[in-house]
Amino acid sequence: MNTNVLLSAQTLPREFYSRDTLRVARELLGKTLVHDTERGRIAGMIVETEAYTSNDPACHACSGITPRNAVMFGEPGHAYVYFTYGMYFCFNAVTAPQGTGEAVLVRAVEPLEGIDLMIENRGTEVETNLTSGPGKLCMAFGLKRDHNGLDLTAGSLTIMNGERPSEIAETTRIGIRVGADLPWRFYIPNNPHVSRKPAGKTRPSIRPVIHRGHSG
DNA sequence: AGAGCGATGGCCT
């Protein structure tokens, strides 16, 4: 081992990502997303995720590999950052073994470090509005096209270990038309930085399912 | 609190 052992000791290893995507989506809650920029470190605790699997009609990769989604089929533990609605970016962690097109969308984080930089990047000082959505958090963290494909296990954009939440809420995903009935959105209950209070708009009847004291 | 909508551009058929 080299002298970076101490610095990288808390970074999630590739094996973390190379597993079942739903499991990774749940276990990313409580972990810390870290972006080391020229102006300083920006970090936040992941509080909301969504899983996208290869047989899932809402997944960008469900119809096969294209230039846009190619990163999803590559090595797990890399960043899949895509451009959407003409002005926003969304950040994903590529999951499952290489060759499968799967990823976890990080929808919200709780600001921990570099909040002044987030305020500059977002143009607001309201703390619960800095990173409470996939587009917002990319703006706050300065994530854009250049970050697509970066290795999350080494370099300036990483995910570090963190405390496991005691509860996980599970609902349908937000902002999709197909696959809208799959309960593959996960978030930390009562955290003020989650993008929306209850479930997606599609099925207001679906209540969040709270899992207590989960293992694994 | 919730519904509606425009902005804006890349990707894919």
Next chain:
DNA sequence: GGCCATCGCTCTA
């Protein structure tokens, strides 16, 4: 040409 894994504003209640 149609469709977005969004956001912030406006209007109605």
